[in-house]
Amino acid sequence: MLRKKSQRNNSLRKPSSNPKANSISQKPDSIGEPWERIQDYKSHVQSIYKILTKEFGKVETPLTYSKDYELCIAVILSAQCTDERVNQVTPALFSAFTSLESFAKAKPIDIEPYIFSTGFYHNKAKSIVGFAKMLFHEFHSILPKTLDEMTKLPGFGRKTANVVLSEVYGIVEGFVVDTHVRRITFLLGLSQFKDPIRIEKEIMEKVPKKYWDALSLYLIFHGRKTCIANRPKCGECKLSKLCPSKLEV
Numbered sequence: 001m002l003r004k005k006s007q008r009n010n011s012l013r014k015p016s017s018n019p020k021a022n023s024i025s026q027k028p029d030s031i032g033e034p035w036e037r038i039q040d041y042k043s044h045v046q047s048i049y050k051i052l053t054k055e056f057g058k059v060e061t062p063l064t065y066s067k068d069y070e071l072c073i074a075v076i077l078s079a080q081c082t083d084e085r086v087n088q089v090t091p092a093l094f095s096a097f098t099s100l101e102s103f104a105k106a107k108p109i110d111i112e113p114y115i116f117s118t119g120f121y122h123n124k125a126k127s128i129v130g131f132a133k134m135l136f137h138e139f140h141s142i143l144p145k146t147l148d149e150m151t152k153l154p155g156f157g158r159k160t161a162n163v164v165l166s167e168v169y170g171i172v173e174g175f176v177v178d179t180h181v182r183r184i185t186f187l188l189g190l191s192q193f194k195d196p197i198r199i200e201k202e203i204m205e206k207v208p209k210k211y212w213d214a215l216s217l218y219l220i221f222h223g224r225k226t227c228i229a230n231r232p233k234c235g236e237c238k239l240s241k242l243c244p245s246k247l248e249v
């Protein structure tokens with residue numbers, strides 16, 4: 001989707017007193033879209049990757065688990081919820097339900113009290129039981145190794161499936177787009193889209209596969225630490241020299 005280009009201007013954007021004015025959906029017309037101002041996409045991505053690698057080093061999922069199916073349940077719980085909160089509720093949950101079979105035999109109402117604080121607990125409890133039933137009965141307790149099969153599991157969208165495939169098997173079939181990745185790929189001019197499916201497709205077309213896994217995690221960490229939604233800390237951001245959305249501070 002090509003949009004009409006507005007006049008280009010590399011001047012820095014000034015922050016607004018209204019926090020929403022700094023969100024990805026609002027910016028002055030005069031400076032053009034962030035992705036329009038990237039002249040050499042390949043070197044832009046490489047520079048971002050290099051800086052974030054230096055900042056975060058080796059990255060892995062912050063979710064705590066000891067069995068593969070526990071990771072799946074933790075990822076289901078992480079929708080619209082912080083990893084910290086998920087890590088707070090899973091020890092009691094995994095102590096109460098000690099096997100995949102015990103989750104498969106549970107009723108959603110049995111699980112709900114343990115996951116209440118993660119939000120959307122009715123749906124998440126249904127997804128967890130549905131996931132456990134299908135994995136136990138149809139996949140004989142072995143997690144599938146393809147995105148197509150993985151996304152048949154209840155509660156598994158592309159994001160969840162990509163995270164689990166990468167973490168459990170080291171298989172990278174896609175680019176994980178969560179709320180941080182969605183926001184920051186746009187701000188950094190890595191994607192012109194705001195829809196996660198289109199962002200994933202664009203990144204997979206333009207960014208070498210070897211970067212997908214770590215780049216996604218780096219952007220998530222960067223979104224939590226520095227490029228925070230509606231209040232990015234541009235003054236202390238290590239990507240500020242490369243960022244077409246940098247705020248003047």
Ligand code: SF4
Nearest residue numbers: 227232234237240243
């Ligand atoms: S300079 Fe950094 S914190 Fe500011 S918008 Fe760009 S990536 Fe986000």
